[in-house]
Amino acid sequence: MIRADKIYKLYNDNVILNNINVQVEKSEFVFLVGQNGAGKSTLLKMIYRDVLPTKGEVFVNNVNVTRLKRRSIPLLRRSIGVVFQDYKLLKYKTVAENVAFALEVLEKDPKFIKRQVLQVLDLVGLLKKKDEKPSALSGGEQQKVSIARALVNNPQILIADEPTGNLDPDTSWEVMQLLDKINEQRKTTVLVATHDKAIVDSMRKRVVEISGGRILRDEILGGYR
Ligand SMILES: Nc1ncnc2c1ncn2[C@@H]1O[C@H](COP(=O)(O)OP(=O)(O)OP(=O)(O)O)[C@@H](O)[C@H]1O
Ligand SMILES: [Mg+2]
16 A cells, blocks of 8 residues: 655755665554654655655555656545644634535535534544634644544545654543554554654554664564564
8 A cells, every 4th residue: 555665865965764665555553663853754754745755666555656746646645644743723713624624625515524524523532522613622632633634535544743742641542542443443544653652562553663764673563574
């Protein structure tokens, strides 16, 4: 489903990624770990074509994302939901409006939008908060809204770049359990960049660690691949 092939990335003559090869199958759940500046976000951004590699290629569903024409980028991004550390919700819109917005820009039928919005808000457990503004929600709830927004278009892939970076340990755990549930129930391929060692160690998923521009380890906890 996702294949990064011999990826090199230079920023101002600094080698950030140095021959990265990684493949993720449909419905996999993968943690991407590594120190600050290891290149986790850079690698994730290559998947949704926010960053181009200096050398090498990235394929999503056998489409060479690296060679994609500018006009085809929106179509790629419709198959990928993205969640960030800082939620990026629109503060003057309600929870439901924030989630609906992702479909409104695609000019979907209003009835369809309503149904989808209620369905994903139910999935993340925030139906009762649908008419609140983000400022009335806790950090964990805001992150769940941003996850709902990322899912409302039923993407095949969900990318979460440090989704728990601003959350306390209990709330972080809740958000990761939610990502796990989405992976299980919807068979969404989930990629999570995180520094949260406790969570990574206890969830027993595949872990890809980047260090010094290379893949230092790639294993499923509890059994090597
Ligand atoms: N647009 C850019 N221009 C120049 N350098 C960049 C750019 N984006 C990232 N970098 C550099 O590339 C390196 C990798 O950055 P990246 O954000 O991918 O790391 P990361 O693993 O996500 O780190 P963190 O854990 O802090 O989020 C860093 O040294 C960063 O300063
Ligand atoms: Mg990062």
